[in-house]
Amino acid sequence: MSLTIATWNINSVRLRIQLVLDFLRDYTPDILCLQEIKCPEEHFPYQAFHDAGYPHVTINGQKGYHGVATISKLPIELVERREFCAKGDTRHLSVNFEAGGLTVLLHNFYVPAGGDEPDPEINDKFRHKLDFVEEMRGVPAATGEKTASILVGDLNIAPLENDVWSHKQLLKVVSHTPVETEAFEAMRKAGGWVDLMRQAIPEPEKIYTWWSYRAADWAASDRGRRLDHVWSSPNIAGKLTAIEVLRDARGWDRPSDHVPVIARFDL
DNA sequence: ATGGTAGGACGCCTA
Numbered sequence: 001m002s003l004t005i006a007t008w009n010i011n012s013v014r015l016r017i018q019l020v021l022d023f024l025r026d027y028t029p030d031i032l033c034l035q036e037i038k039c040p041e042e043h044f045p046y047q048a049f050h051d052a053g054y055p056h057v058t059i060n061g062q063k064g065y066h067g068v069a070t071i072s073k074l075p076i077e078l079v080e081r082r083e084f085c086a087k088g089d090t091r092h093l094s095v096n097f098e099a100g101g102l103t104v105l106l107h108n109f110y111v112p113a114g115g116d117e118p119d120p121e122i123n124d125k126f127r128h129k130l131d132f133v134e135e136m137r138g139v140p141a142a143t144g145e146k147t148a149s150i151l152v153g154d155l156n157i158a159p160l161e162n163d164v165w166s167h168k169q170l171l172k173v174v175s176h177t178p179v180e181t182e183a184f185e186a187m188r189k190a191g192g193w194v195d196l197m198r199q200a201i202p203e204p205e206k207i208y209t210w211w212s213y214r215a216a217d218w219a220a221s222d223r224g225r226r227l228d229h230v231w232s233s234p235n236i237a238g239k240l241t242a243i244e245v246l247r248d249a250r251g252w253d254r255p256s257d258h259v260p261v262i263a264r265f266d267l
Numbered sequence: 268a269t270g271g272t273a274g275g276a277c278g279c280c281t282a
Binding site: 011012015036038039063064065066112113114115125156212213214215216254256257 | 270271272273274275276280281282
């Protein structure tokens with residue numbers, strides 16, 4: 001059977017609900033993982049997703065900041081809303097679902113951005129980001145004969161040279177500093193996770209999923225970064241059939257600064 | 268080297 005999973009940092013689900021509904025109508029993923037929904041449960045637009053054919057919705061949200069939601073056509077079962085760094089932030093949600101005879105554990109993450117100064121001694125937000133990545137070692141890829149894992153989300157780190165518009169110019173910019181990228185790759189490998197975007201689209205091809213709002217012309221300058229990721233356990237990595245990064249979404253009306261990433265599997 | 272934009276909630280934090 002085919003399985004399509006999408007991930008998208010939406011930067012306020014309430015402000016951009018119509019954009020999300022248009023995306024679901026046009027791309028019909030089985031499951032969409034949103035980040036930065038920026039609302040608590042009581043303000044989440046459940047009805048709109050239900051009416052769009054996505055009745056199974058699980059969220060971990062808070063007022064004003066952060067927040068993740070997993071929206072599905074298929075039945076999903078909440079596994080955990082894990083708290084990282086004892087901060088009380090809503091940055092993780094995991095669910096289980098059945099597909100192709102497998103029980104799939106799907107993690108939806110929003111990793112802290114880390115502030116502007118890449119020095120944990122003077123910037124608490126950067127310290128928090130590094131601590132968060134270390135704590136993600138506690139989320140390895142669960143795998144077995146009848147189980148598999150997928151991890152998606154805005155991980156706020158662009159690990160490879162071709163994940164940014166200029167490797168040299170971003171070496172001291174939070175999201176691409178060596179301390180972040182090395183910790184990130186070490187954590188991913190220790191967890192047994194496969195980077196599916198790079199499996200499908202190897203270097204040196206550039207991949208960007210985010211372009212700053214601050215650029216005068218994002219498309220002309222094209223100073224993007226790959227901050228959004230799709231990982232899986234090795235036992236389904238070979239079942240990936242396509243990765244699609246919807247660059248055009250950055251040019252939609254009142255866009256998010258991130259674009260959707262779609263992963264297709266044949267399980 | 269700097270400042271540029273966006274969202275939530277309405278002064279200022281986060282990204």
